[in-house]
Amino acid sequence: TQLLEQSPQFLSIQEGENLTVYCNSSSVFSSLQWYRQEPGEGPVLLVTVVTGGEVKKLKRLTFQFGDARKDSSLHITAAQPGDTGLYLCAGARGSARQLTFGSGTQLTVLP
Amino acid sequence: DSGVTQTPKHLITATGQRVTLRCSPRSGDLSVYWYQQSLDQGLQFLIHYYNGEERAKGNILERFSAQQFPDLHSELNLSSLELGDSALYFCASSVGGFDGYTFGSGTRLTVV
DSSP: OOSSEEEOSEEEEETTOOEEEEEEOSSOOSEEEEEEEOTTSOOEEEEEEOSTTOEEEETTEEEEEOTTSSEEEEEESSOOGGGOEEEEEEEEOTTOOSOEEOOOEEEEEEO | OOSOEEEOSEEEEOTTOOEEEEEEOOTTOOEEEEEEEETTTEEEEEEEEETTEEEEEOSOOTTEEEEEOTTSOEEEEEOSOOGGGOEEEEEEEESSSSSOOEEOOOEEEEEO
16 A cells, blocks of 8 residues: 555646646655656656645646645646656655655656 | 766666665765665665665665765665566665755666
């Protein structure tokens, strides 16, 4: 059983469409991060959220941390082919520094 | 280039053998984390070192061990390899807080 459940697992959309990826848990996290991974490379950090209810924007990407710090969402507006990749959420619990990763959402944006 | 260097990039070895994976963290980062990524398990935490000391262990098999040296580079030793150990092994580094990880490009291990 994954501590962090991501949905959907796979998503294929047309360029210009909007999408939302969800990351859910029954556990509370002290911080939550989103990464994007491309084939043959390591994950790259997109954002860190630490406060319940926090919303962060990174160009066309909007990240939200749930009020109870148990869930998060990633919304992409007007998706582009360059957004294609594996999106991973990852959480830290308590004072621990190691991250627990979700199973990932494989996004494909078709031109 | 993320600043985290992992070698080798690819490794093919036979069952029962032993291999060593190497990681040089980003300059200034004291923490090194090792993760295993497989198709069915996703990214699984193995072990965390901070400034030469082991800080946390995850799902690391007894056949696996790691250490961090005074120059802060780290090595992950995998022994008595089995087919199921085939995976991508990632090293990540961080300054130490909730500032996120910087990952290396990984070592793809294939056990045949």
